[in-house]
Amino acid sequence: MTEANTNSRAQQLKALHEAPEILSVVNVWDAISASTVAALPETKAIATAGHSIAAAYGYADGTMPLDVALSGVERIVKAVDLPVTADLDDGYEDPAETIRRAIAIGVVGANVEDRLRPFNDAVARVQAIIKAAEEEGIAFQLNARTDAIVRGGDRPIKDSLDDAIARGRAFLDAGAALVFVPGALNRETIEPLVEGLGHGKLSVIGAPGALPANELQELGVARVSYGPFTQRVALRALQDLAIDLYGSGVIPADTPALN
Numbered sequence: 001m002t003e004a005n006t007n008s009r010a011q012q013l014k015a016l017h018e019a020p021e022i023l024s025v026v027n028v029w030d031a032i033s034a035s036t037v038a039a040l041p042e043t044k045a046i047a048t049a050g051h052s053i054a055a056a057y058g059y060a061d062g063t064m065p066l067d068v069a070l071s072g073v074e075r076i077v078k079a080v081d082l083p084v085t086a087d088l089d090d091g092y093e094d095p096a097e098t099i100r101r102a103i104a105i106g107v108v109g110a111n112v113e114d115r116l117r118p119f120n121d122a123v124a125r126v127q128a129i130i131k132a133a134e135e136e137g138i139a140f141q142l143n144a145r146t147d148a149i150v151r152g153g154d155r156p157i158k159d160s161l162d163d164a165i166a167r168g169r170a171f172l173d174a175g176a177a178l179v180f181v182p183g184a185l186n187r188e189t190i191e192p193l194v195e196g197l198g199h200g201k202l203s204v205i206g207a208p209g210a211l212p213a214n215e216l217q218e219l220g221v222a223r224v225s226y227g228p229f230t231q232r233v234a235l236r237a238l239q240d241l242a243i244d245l246y247g248s249g250v251i252p253a254d255t256p257a258l259n
Contacts, residue, residue: 001077001105001106003137003138005106006103006106006108006138007108007137007138007139009082009083009084009106009108010083010108010109010138010139010140010141011139012044012045012082012083012108013045013083013085013108013109013141014139014141014177016044016045016083017141017177017178017200017222017223018200018222020200021217022213022216022217022221022222022223022224023044023045023222023223023224024206024213024223024224024225025045025046025047025085025223025224025225025226026043026047026225026226026230027047027048027049027052027087027225027226027227027228027229027230027231028046028047028048028049028052028076028230029048029049029052029053029055029056029072029231030053030056030072030075030076031075031076031078031079032079032258032259033230033231033234034046034048034076034079034080034084035079035080036258036259038079038080038081038082043082044082044083045082045083045084045085045109046076046080046082046083046084046085047084047085047086047087047111047225048072048073048076048084048085048086048087049087049226049227049228049230049231050062050064050069050086050087050088050089050111051087051227051228051231052227052228052230052231053069053072053073053087054069055228055231056072056231057072061228062089064089066092066098066101069088069089070101070102070105073086073102073105073107074105074106077105077106077107078106083108083109084106084107084108084109085107085108085109085110085111085141085143086102086107086109086110086111087110087111087227088102088110088111088112089112089113090112090113090114090115090125091112091125091129095112095125095128095129095132096128096129096131096132097132099129099132099133099136099140100132100135100136103133103136103138103140108138108139108140108141109140109141109142109143109177110129110140110141110142110143111143111145111180111225112125112126112129112142112143112144112145113145113146113147113180114144114145114146114147114167115147115151116146116147116148116151116152119166119167119170122146122167122170122171123167123170123171123174126142126144126170126171126174126175126176127174127175129142130142130174130175130176134175141177141178142171142175142176142177142178143176143177143178143179143180143203143223144168144171144172144174144176144178144179144180145179145180145181145182146163146164146167146168146171146179146180146181147182148160148161148163148164148167148181149161149164149181149182149183149184149189150182150183152183157189160183161189161192161193161196164179164181164184164193164196165192165193165196165197167179168181168193168196168197168201168202169196169197172197172198172201178201178202178203178222178223179193179197179201179202179203180203180204180205180223181193181202181203181204182204182205182207182227184202184204185204185207185209185210185211186210186211187211187219190202190204190211190216190219190221191219194219194220194221199220200220200222201222202220202221202222203221203222203223203224203225204216204221204223204224204225205224205225205226205227206224206225206226206229207226207227207229208229210224
């Protein structure tokens with residue numbers, strides 16, 4: 001992919017993030033899942049799920065080597081004609097170099113998690129990512145993730161929310177496009193985050209039990225993704241089919257040729 005094409009897709013993703021409508025991204029993990037989702041007219045951008053790519057390669061979440069991760073993402077980029085935003089775990093050892101390598105294969109946005117590192121260290125890593133993207137001349141869309149809630153332990157939820165807002169504001173000031181806060185599933189957590197970060201700056205995960213996308217949009221959420229849950233639904237369908245095949249041994253007649 002040429003630099004012009006990469007920047008064009010980055011600008012497309014930027015516009016989607018800044019649009020008044022919430023951006024829903026259905027996470028994929030390989031070329032065929034990506035092309036299947038991309039074929040839908042409702043699909044505006046493609047998001048990878050690091051957990052799901054790791055599982056496809058036989059790794060536990062968070063243990064996949066960078067080379068493997070980028071190889072999986074590159075196959076997805078090549079399979080679609082849409083902006084691709086990648087889950088790049090915590091950015092690995094050198095987050096700036098990770099982003100440079102991601103941009104080189106056509107990635108135009110990324111989730112990078114702070115894993116609740118010390119505040120200044122977390123901000124410095126975001127700054128390094130933004131600087132690297134600027135040096136590449138790409139309007140890279142960093143969906144900077146803070147684990148203030150999911151790694152908050154036993155502390156009161158208000159303390160976790162305050163921490164998420166403080167970190168998120170610093171990430172935005174450093175140039176991140178959005179702040180991704182896993183664990184924000186209901187109005188009681190989302191409303192203060194939107195108030196603290198700003199309308200159209202919060203990204204959440206649509207985990208089981210979360211609010212539907214239309215309600216998230218009303219609350220001012222910019223983006224919703226679904227992480228490993230899309231792969232889990234697909235795997236359950238495979239397992240359910242296998243059980244049926246062990247019984248009847250018949251593939252449903254209306255099965256589409258999506259691959």
